[in-house]
Amino acid sequence: MSVKPQRKRIALRALGAATVGALAWITATTGIPGGASQEANPTALVAGESPGFAVENFDYPLADKILAEKKILLKRGDGHITLADCASGTGLLEIMARDKADKICFKVVGSSGWLTLEIPAVYAIKGNDYTTAVDMTVGSEEKSFDILKNSWTPVGEAADTEGRDHMLVEIRSSK
Template identity: 50%
Template sequence: MKSRNAWTRILGTAAAAGVLAWAVTAGGQPSEATAIGPVADAGPGFAIEDYNYPNADKILAEQGIVLKRGDGHIVLANCGSEENLLKFLARDRADVCFKVTGDEGFLTLEIKSVHGVRTADSGNTHLAMTAEGDDRVEYDIPAKTWEGVGESVDGREHVLVEIRVTK
């Protein structure tokens, strides 16, 4: 038993001496081979969501639709691409459709002369519109409904400025 304790003390002392020798020769600092640099310099930066609609400038130039901000759950779609889209009717332009991709969503935008909407199966739709300047008009429309809004209701030109969908 004494010889076993002696070997344990000898090995422990040798290990401690080795660590001390390494610390003295390395100056207590890691060598260049083991140096740790900041990860942010080598990796991608943080993604910060600003809720701006992607490719909004291109969509404005090609389709004349101002898409501002949203949470990504209401996205522009081709009207004939699939069933169950939000569809807006506007004077002097082709219909504009959106796909709802979540249980709820919002999108701020500008589409002039909107006079009708067909809501999707995705839930209740809340629309905010402006009429001739700053007069704000709002509509709550249930799912799966065709309804007249804006110009078809009071004859004034309306601009669709916000869409909100909730289940």
């Protein structure tokens, strides 16, 4: 009888035991079902569930911060119309509101965009190179205005025969 086959069997048994031990350790530490208690392991895998999905809800990012700092309520949009610093350049939509000391500017990118918001007492909007329309409310009434390209357009109280305050509630732009 040869010594070599016996050494091979011992080596294979040791390797097998090490493999089983390693798999048991992985199972216990990763929470694979059948391993350590899943309640104690928050990283436990859950069989039968599909992976999570990122869902775009179109809420305007940092809207709470902008509302607190600038008193402008930005609600939802597709990301193609964003609040901008009026000194950042040309080609911006510019909005004048009686309650604001300075203009409010928006940058438009892409082939089209939309943004819902609330800015009270808006009376004039300067367009850019995009075809732009805005929706405004006064009381329970809604009015739409087409904004002239690269020129000021009277809207809201400036275009209302009664001079009532209008709130800007939506901007839509397209090339």
